[in-house]
Each structure stands twice: as structure tokens, then as C-alpha cells.
Amino acid sequence: MNALRCVAILDDDVAMCDFMREAIEQAGYRTVSSHDGRELAHLLSAQPDLLVLDLAMAHLDGIEVIRQLAALRYAGSLLLVTGHSVSMLHSAKILAELQGLRVAGVLTKPMRAESLLALVQAPEPAAVRAQARAPIGLEDLARGLQNKELVLHYQPQVRLADGAWTGVEALVRWQHPQHGLLYPDAFIPLAESGGLSLALTQQVIERALTECAIPQHQRGGTLSINLPPVAMTDLAFPELVMAAVARTGCDAKELIFEVTETSVPVDPTRARDILTRLRLKGFALSIDDFGTGHASLESLQNLPFSELKIDLGFVRVAETDTSARLIVESSIALGRELGLVVLAEGVENQALWHWLKKAGCELAQGYFIGRPMPYEKLALWDAEWEVRRLGLC
Numbered sequence: 001m002n003a004l005r006c007v008a009i010l011d012d013d014v015a016m017c018d019f020m021r022e023a024i025e026q027a028g029y030r031t032v033s034s035h036d037g038r039e040l041a042h043l044l045s046a047q048p049d050l051l052v053l054d055l056a057m058a059h060l061d062g063i064e065v066i067r068q069l070a071a072l073r074y075a076g077s078l079l080l081v082t083g084h085s086v087s088m089l090h091s092a093k094i095l096a097e098l099q100g101l102r103v104a105g106v107l108t109k110p111m112r113a114e115s116l117l118a119l120v121q122a123p124e125p126a127a128v129r130a131q132a133r134a135p136i137g138l139e140d141l142a143r144g145l146q147n148k149e150l151v152l153h154y155q156p157q158v159r160l161a162d163g164a165w166t167g168v169e170a171l172v173r174w175q176h177p178q179h180g181l182l183y184p185d186a187f188i189p190l191a192e193s194g195g196l197s198l199a200l201t202q203q204v205i206e207r208a209l210t211e212c213a214i215p216q217h218q219r220g221g222t223l224s225i226n227l228p229p230v231a232m233t234d235l236a237f238p239e240l241v242m243a244a245v246a247r248t249g250c251d252a253k254e255l256i257f258e259v260t261e262t263s264v265p266v267d268p269t270r271a272r273d274i275l276t277r278l279r280l281k282g283f284a285l286s287i288d289d290f291g292t293g294h295a296s297l298e299s300l301q302n303l304p305f306s307e308l309k310i311d312l313g314f315v316r317v318a319e320t321d322t323s324a325r326l327i328v329e330s331s332i333a334l335g336r337e338l339g340l341v342v343l344a345e346g347v348e349n350q351a352l353w354h355w356l357k358k359a360g361c362e363l364a365q366g367y368f369i370g371r372p373m374p375y376e377k378l379a380l381w382d383a384e385w386e387v388r389r390l391g392l393c
Contacts, residue, residue, distance in 0.1 A: 007120060008048035009033040010040065010065065011081070012057040016109060020052060023113040024120055037065050048076055050104060050120060055082040055092055062092060070099035077104040079119050081111070086321040090313065102185060108317045108324075115316065118348040118367045136179070138194040141187055144174055145196065150203055151175050152211065153372035156381060157224070157343060157365045160357040163389030165382060167222030169258070169365065170208040171372045172200070188228075197228040202240060209248040209255075211375045224256040224286065232259070232271040238278050252282035256307060260288045272303060279304040286343070290331055300338060308335035312346025312366070319351060332361050353392060 007024050011017040012035045021031050032046045037060025043051070051074070055062030062080065069078070078101055080092050089106040096103050105119040144150065154168040174182040191197045205225055212223050231237050245252055257278060275285055286307035287300065300308070310331045318325040328344065335342035344356050347366030356364060370381050 006030045006032065006046050006048045007050045007052065008043040008046060009052045010037060010043060010057070011052070011054035012036065012059075013054065013109075016054075019113075020116060023116055027117050027121065029120065037061070040065055040068060044072065044074070050077050050079060052079045052081060052116075052120075055080060055088065056084060063095065066092065066096045066099065066101065070096075070101055074101060077102045079104050079107065081107045081109060083109040086314070086317050086324040089317075093313075106313060106317065108320045110320060112319075112349060112351075114349050136176070136182075136187060136190065138190060138196070141174075141190055141194065141196055144176065145199055145203060148203070149175050149177070150200070150207065151181075152204065152208055152375070154375055154378060155365060155372040156370040156378070156385070157222070157363055158369055158385070158389070160353065160361055160364050162393050163385070165221060165385065166363060167224060167254075167256070168212075168378070169224040169226075169372075170204065172204050192228060192230070197230045198234060198237075201225075201228055201231055202244075205241060206244050206248075209244055209250050213248045213250050222254055222256050222284070223250075224258050226258045226260075226288065232274055233267050235270065235273065237274055238281055241278070241283070242281060253284070256284040256286050258286045258288040258309065259305075275303055279306070300334075300340075305340060307341040307343060308338075310342065310344045310361075315344045315346035315352065315356070315366070316348055318355070328356075329359055332356075332359050336360060350392070 007029050009017055009020050009024070009031060010033070011020065014035055017033055017035055021033050024031050032043055032048065034040075034043055037057050040060070051069070053062050053065055057065075062082070066078075078096055080089055080096070080103060082089055082092075086106070086108060089108065093103045093106055107115060107119070151173050152170045153173055154170055156165060157167045157169065158164060159166050172184060172188075174187050176182050188197075188200075191200045208223055208225055234240075241255075242252070245255070259275070279285060284306045285304060286309050287303075287305045288309045289311040290308050308331065310328055314324045314327050314331075318328045332342050332344075341363060342361050343363035343365060344361050345365050347353055347356065347364040347368050349368050352366075353364065353368060370385065373381060
């Protein structure tokens with residue numbers, strides 16, 4: 001049993017509560033559970049890293065629990081579940097985040113054990129909790145950048161038609177000398193508010209291109225990197241990227257910059273200038289988390305994207321939620337009609353894999369395929385995936 005993690009479960013559906021508890025304990029985690037929201041204080045006394053919270057409960061509903069957790073400054077993460085629509089889940093997720101809580105994911109009932117465990121087993125909650133106990137300052141982050149303490153993990157992306165590996169997404173972590181491995185939620189907001197976001201992004205790009213250009217590890221395929229809002233305001237950014245490409249000997253055509261639609265409205269004119277010039281220089285552009293904002297269609301119409309990346313919040317629940325399924329299917333159809341590569345995030349099980357393949361989605365990314373990992377572990381993943389993918393095609 002993994003004594004380092006405790007998962008609390010709060011659900012007034014006794015059978016569902018028992019199902020989740022058994023699945024989580026079988027995976028090696030300690031649990032505490034209750035069927036009554038009024039016992040929240042008892043659950044929190046166990047200091048859980050993760051609280052699985054049902055939104056619809058008789059005595060104290062999930063929204064009231066969220067309000068109490070915010071007042072108590074709960075330092076762990078939330079996994080929101082409900083038998084209602086996915087729109088209710090997303091509304092609750094936004095409400096929790098607005099009150100300073102971290103949401104690890106959302107699930108609709110009924111759920112698969114593997115879908116539940118994919119979220120429970122994510123390592124972010126413990127890292128964020130450690131950061132909450134000892135706040136990190138801007139000077140600490142600046143020192144970390146100076147000392148090159150950022151590390152990258154890579155999550156594989158594959159083609160649904162045949163399972164072939166097509167590329168990776170680079171995801172930044174901070175190997176802090178005192179707090180250990182920190183995940184983006186622990187330091188990205190600090191970088192953005194403290195003016196270090198662009199310097200952090202430049203370091204990520206340089207490191208990713210360097211690692212992926214090492215001859216003995218050269219794998220080909222694409223490399224996806226997330227761009228922060230500030231990159232959409234710096235007119236010199238395309239030249240900075242080209243200089244990094246030249247230093248590492250990479251090909252601009254192998255690099256994909258992922259942009260969330262919320263990054264663009266900071267300065268629409270500059271954003272269009274920068275993104276268009278990146279495309280002219282050969283880089284690909286992906287609209288990330290598609291479907292989560294109000295400007296998705298406008299962004300597709302007005303900006304030179306080459307890839308559409310469907311948000312994992314819709315993909316993960318598409319098996320059981322009709323609205324989410326229709327959103328994913330419509331996004332796939334729209335992307336194909338516009339001539340874009342369509343990639344689905346959050347592919348957590350084999351059933352989702354086959355459904356997305358049948359729906360005409362081109363690429364997939366998610367825990368079913370592979371978790372984010374250090375670059376040196378990609379070769380081992382590749383060998384294991386070659387065996388697994390034979391059974392999928």
C-alpha cells in the first residue's frame with residue numbers, strides 16, 4: 001500500500017462510494033470515505049491529498065462543500081463526479097477554481113474503474129500540496145531559472161488509424177532543491193504574474209529542442225510546446241524561436257506551438273502578427289483545449305492554425321455523457337472540414353480509443369497511450385507500445 005497518499009471520498013450513493021473506495025484501495029492507496037457531506041471535517045482530519053466529491057448529495061450538496069473547502073483553504077485537489085450533465089461538472093469546476101481550489105478532473109456516473117484511477121494516480125496533488133505548505137516566491141523561481149532547474153516530461157501522441165507514434169508534447173516541471181518535483185500549477189501562475197513567463201518559455205523551448213536533437217535519441221516526429229499569453233505580445237518572439245532552432249539544428253516543421261484561445265485576446269493585432277509569422281517560418285500551430293472558451297470558432301476563422309486539439313474534459317466523459325460526445329464528434333467533423341489535424345486529449349481507455357478512431361479523429365494523447373515521462377524513458381515506452389498497438393489495429 002502507498003502510505004504517502006490518502007484519498008477521501010464523499011458520495012451519498014453507498015454503492016458508488018464503495019465501488020470507488022475498493023478500486024482506489026486495490027491500486028494501493030489509503031482511503032477515508034463518508035456518505036454525508038456534514039462529515040467533511042472528519043474526512044479532512046485525515047489530511048487527504050485528493051477529495052473525490054459527488055455534486056448531488058441530500059444533506060449538503062457538492063457546491064456547499066466547495067464553499068466550505070475554500071473557506072478552510074483546502075490544500076489538496078478535487079475530483080468532481082456526478083450523475084448529471086457534463087455542463088454541470090464544468091460549471092462546478094470553474095466555480096471551485098475561482099475560489100482558489102485545484103480540480104484534478106471531472107467524471108460522470110456511471111464510470112469505469114480505469115477512468116477513475118487515471119485521475120487518482122496523477123502525481124500533481126501531492127506536489128501542489130507541498131507547495132501550499134511552503135509558498136514559493138518570485139526570487140526563488142528566478143533562481144530556479146538561473147540554475148536551470150526546469151525539467152521536461154514528454155507525453156506521446158499517436159495516430160489512431162494504426163497506433164503509430166507521431167510526436168510528443170513537452171510538459172514543464174520544476175526540480176526544486178527543497179520541495180522536490182513541482183508541477184505547473186505550483187509555479188506557472190507565479191511566472192505569469194511576476195514577469196518571468198517568457199523567460200521560462202524560452203528555457204523550455206531551448207531544452208526541448210536540445211534533448212530532441214541529440215543524435216542517439218533522435219526520433220523524428222513532432223514536438224509540441226505550450227505558449228503563454230505573453231508570447232502573443234512579443235513581436236521578437238518568432239526570431240527568438242528561429243535562433244533556438246538554428247542553434248540545435250532542428251527543423252521548424254517539426255515544432256508545434258500550442259495556443260489556448262484565451263491567450264489570443266490579450267492583444268489580438270499582435271497575436272495575429274506573431275502567429276502568422278510563426279506559420280510563415282514553417283512552425284505549426286495548434287489551438288489547445290478546443291471547446292472550453294467562447295472564442296473557439298472565431299479563432300479558427302481568423303488565425304492560421306494547423307491543428308485542433310480537443311479538450312480532455314470532453315473526451316474523458318464522452319462514453320457516458322451525450323452532450324460531451326456530441327461536442328467531440330462535432331469538433332472532429334469541423335476540424336476535418338477545415339483541413340486541420342484533429343488530436344483528442346484525455347484518451348484514458350481502449351473503449352475511447354476505438355470510439356475516436358471510428359469517429360474519424362486522427363491523433364490521440366492520454367494515459368491509455370502513455371503518461372508524461374523523462375525523455376530517456378521514451379525508448380522503453382516505444383518498445384512496449386509497439387506490442388500493445390498490434391492488438392488495437
